[in-house]
Amino acid sequence: MIGRKPDLVCIGAQKAATSWLYRVCQARSDIWVPPFKEVHFFDHKFCPENRDWIRAGLVRGVDASMRRHLRNQPEPDPDYIAYLDRLIAQPTHNGTWYKAVFSRAPARQLCLDVTPEYSTLPEEGVDFLAKFLREARFIYILRDPVTRALSQLRMNLSRRKITPSSTRAWMRHAQDPAILNRGDYKTYIPRWDAQFDDRRLLYLPYGQISADPEGVMRQIERFAGLEREDPWGLRRKVHVSQQMDVPEAVHAHFREVFAPQYAFLTTRFDAAFTAQL
Numbered sequence: 001m002i003g004r005k006p007d008l009v010c011i012g013a014q015k016a017a018t019s020w021l022y023r024v025c026q027a028r029s030d031i032w033v034p035p036f037k038e039v040h041f042f043d044h045k046f047c048p049e050n051r052d053w054i055r056a057g058l059v060r061g062v063d064a065s066m067r068r069h070l071r072n073q074p075e076p077d078p079d080y081i082a083y084l085d086r087l088i089a090q091p092t093h094n095g096t097w098y099k100a101v102f103s104r105a106p107a108r109q110l111c112l113d114v115t116p117e118y119s120t121l122p123e124e125g126v127d128f129l130a131k132f133l134r135e136a137r138f139i140y141i142l143r144d145p146v147t148r149a150l151s152q153l154r155m156n157l158s159r160r161k162i163t164p165s166s167t168r169a170w171m172r173h174a175q176d177p178a179i180l181n182r183g184d185y186k187t188y189i190p191r192w193d194a195q196f197d198d199r200r201l202l203y204l205p206y207g208q209i210s211a212d213p214e215g216v217m218r219q220i221e222r223f224a225g226l227e228r229e230d231p232w233g234l235r236r237k238v239h240v241s242q243q244m245d246v247p248e249a250v251h252a253h254f255r256e257v258f259a260p261q262y263a264f265l266t267t268r269f270d271a272a273f274t275a276q277l
Contacts, residue, residue: 003099007110008224009138011192012119014182015151016143016206019238022114024217027231032105033112035068035084036061039101043117044093046125050117054093062088080104095132110224120181123191130195137224138196142265143206144277145183145258146251152179154244167247174250180257186264203269205276 008031010021018037025031038061040054062084069084070076083104091097102111119140121129143151153174157163164170192201202223209216213234221228265274 002103003096004102004105004111005099005133005136006102006113007136008112009118009133009136010112010114010116011138011140012116012182013141013143013148013185014116014119015148015155016116016141017209017238018114018116018141020209020213020233020236021139021141022112023236023238024213024231024233025112025114027233028226028229030109030226030229031112032102032109033114034101035065038115038117039098039113040115040117041093041098041101041113042121042125042129043115046121046128047117058092059088110226116182119188119192120184121188121191126191126195136200138192138201139204139220139223140189140192140201141204141206141209142185142269142277145185145261145265146254148183148206149174149179149254149258150246150251152182153246153250155239157244163244167249170247170250171253174253183258183261185261185268189264189268203273205273207276211276 008025010018012018022033022037026033036058038057040050040057043050044054066081066084069080086100087097102113105111118129153176156176156179157173162173164173202219204216204219214230217230217234218228220226265277
């Protein structure tokens with residue numbers, strides 16, 4: 001099994017249309033994506049607190065890929081099945097394993113890794129990534145801090161099948177440190193800026209995807225050196241959050257805790273960019 005490294009990596013942010021990017025790139029003829037979103041190679045190495053749920057997520061992703069293959073193929077492909085089996089065979093999440101993830105990609109296609117958790121790597125993780133992926137290019141989708149946090153909160157509650165019964169209960173969930181961490185652009189963006197210039201790191205505003213998905217795809221094509229395509233699913237929504245009436249106290253809490261993020265974004269990006277977050 002000859003491995004490859006990805007040519008493109010979407011590093012985040014969580015709840016900022018990274019699943020949309022994965023699906024529309026999966027539909028392109030010139031990009032190859034793994035059979036499941038979120039490979040988690042770099043955060044497994046540098047964020048040890050993630051390792052238990054990363055392993056569980058890998059098993060779920062491989063299982064879902066196997067079921068999909070057996071359902072859609074009249075004759076199972078033994079090579080593909082062996083490939084999936086290899087991905088969950090120990091050891092996982094080392095350099096050899098990471099290159100094996102992309103080993104089935106045709107030479108004519110670029111490989112894409114979409115793992116939002118990469119945006120929260122510590123400095124040594126970003127430094128390692130820059131050395132390990134010397135030729136790759138990176139995409140970072142940014143979303144308005146408060147609306148991103150609200151979307152993450154709804155997702156967390158939906159996954160846990162929880163409906164808070166009081167404002168106090170809502171606030172307990174809103175104070176989850178992971179919500180603040182994944183929206184901490186002020187801490188994380190400078191780490192990526194220190195390693196990559198705009199030839200290798202493309203920032204995209206979340207709002208532009210719903211307003212002009214074709215325009216976003218043209219930007220990605222220019223950035224990655226791809227020919228024009230209009231893949232299926234450009235205007236399709238992925239992972240629509242469950243509708244919940246979030247108390248105003250939670251909105252106010254997020255506006256307060258994310259105020260430094262807004263201040264940072266207005267200094268780092270121009271007004272046209274921040275208006276589309």
